[in-house]
Amino acid sequence: xxxxxxxxxxxxxxxxxxxDDVNDAIVNVLNKKFANKVVHNVGLCIxxxxxQQLEDSFLFPGDGAHHTVVYFRFVVFxxxxxxxxxxxIKSCSKDGVHVSMGFFDDIIIPPNAMQxxxxxxxxxxxxxxxxxxxxxxxxxxxxxxxEIRFRVSDEAFTDTTPVGPDQASQDSEKGEAEVKKSPYxxxxxVSEPGLGLxxxxxx
Amino acid sequence: MEVKKEKSAMxxxxxxxxxxxDIQKGHNKQKKMHTNIATVSYEIIQHLENTACAKQSPEVxxxxxxxxxxxxxxxxxxxxxxxxxxxxxxEIQLIVEESEERLTEDQIYELLDxxxxxxxxxDTEQEQEEMEEEEIVDQE
Numbered sequence: 049x050x051x052x053x054x055x056x057x058x059x060x061x062x063x064x065x066x067x068d069d070v071n072d073a074i075v076n077v078l079n080k081k082f083a084n085k086v087v088h089n090v091g092l093c094i095x096x097x098x099x100q101q102l103e104d105s106f107l108f109p110g111d112g113a114h115h116t117v118v119y120f121r122f123v124v125f126x127x128x129x130x131x132x133x134x135x136x137i138k139s140c141s142k143d144g145v146h147v148s149m150g151f152f153d154d155i156i157i158p159p160n161a162m163q164x165x166x167x168x169x170x171x172x173x174x175x176x177x178x179x180x181x182x183x184x185x186x187x188x189x190x191x192x193x194x195e196i197r198f199r200v201s202d203e204a205f206t207d208t209t210p211v212g213p214d215q216a217s218q219d220s221e222k223g224e225a226e227v228k229k230s231p232y233x234x235x236x237x238v239s240e241p242g243l244g245l246x247x248x249x250x251x
Numbered sequence: 252m253e254v255k256k257e258k259s260a261m262x263x264x265x266x267x268x269x270x271x272x273d274i275q276k277g278h279n280k281q282k283k284m285h286t287n288i289a290t291v292s293y294e295i296i297q298h299l300e301n302t303a304c305a306k307q308s309p310e311v312x313x314x315x316x317x318x319x320x321x322x323x324x325x326x327x328x329x330x331x332x333x334x335x336x337x338x339x340x341x342e343i344q345l346i347v348e349e350s351e352e353r354l355t356e357d358q359i360y361e362l363l364d365x366x367x368x369x370x371x372x373x374d375t376e377q378e379q380e381e382m383e384e385e386e387i388v389d390q391e
Contacts, residue, residue, distance in 0.1 A: 049334060050262040054255040076285070083288035090257055094267065094291055095274060121259065123267055132331055132345055134302070151294035199345070242341035249341060 049133060052097055053090050053124045056117065057081075061105075063112040074099065074118055082122055084151075086231040088205050091126030092152055125152055127200045127234065134246075137194050140174045145190055147198060147236065154230040157198060161237035163244060177244065188248060195246045198236035206231055261326065264304035264334045265312060271296050303336035306371040315369040322358065336370050338363070 057078070065073040075096055082093040103117035127133055135147040135155060145162075147155040159166070163177040169189070176187040190196070208231045238244045271292040274284070299305060312333060319329055324347065331346045340359050344350045350359070 049264060050267045051258045052260040052262060053257055054259045055252060056255055057252040079288045080285040083285070084291035085287070090254055094295065095270060095288060097270065119255070123262060123270065126258065128327060132335060134335070150298035151291055240345060242345045249339065
């Protein structure tokens, strides 16, 4: 679920932090910059693990801050493909089931990755697995807030950096109500025995 | 910013939980932490405290890893055993790829025993109760 990522960055330490220990100042700056942010093709950054190497600090004319090239390792949330994870159902819609892990919400289970046969109940606005038993079909609903076990099947990174004015004006013509893109989306599947709501497999 | 190596190592949930708890402790004494790290560490601790890793320790993990050696599992599979602490055969079959070819049914039950023995969890008490119940039934 979590991995270590090796990164290199130039850290700018403001003059008013010179009274602090250099290492502490660098740790704080790095945590402030990366924690709880998604880095493209890396994952959701959590916290600094360690600093591996500091290069010499340098000063620029006209800037009171010092700049240091830092090699460091960061804890990153990046589940690997086929990993089994646990989460809670956040919402159900026709597009699928949205799952949250508390700190990460962009997990979606598309309709084609659910137990077969599963249907969307319009009345309840929930997905239900039509489990066949001897005495007929039973609807196993995927209620909101239930714990769910799923397998990671795919991941997608979207570049959400702001676009230039040309592109932006084109986009706004398409309509302001465009859905907010999430930078990192995990696609999951619950189509195997053992996957799905924990209560389905307890007995 | 430059990424040198995307996945240089995998971390177990226990390691992440320990790191974040350390960070929170360290910051209580000093000035407040930045909101980003405060939010994410709070949310992850909330999530992980309810999972198996909250009761683990370095000794528990290293003993468990030694016990798993004969089964020739991959690193990722062992890691998921630690993080998820499966309690049923179907969960083991999910985690272990091509489990039908690689593990016999007996081995799956051995693994379940190992998981129960080495990794502390909520259900130990429940199991004991069940055992006691069975004993009572036997006596009858």
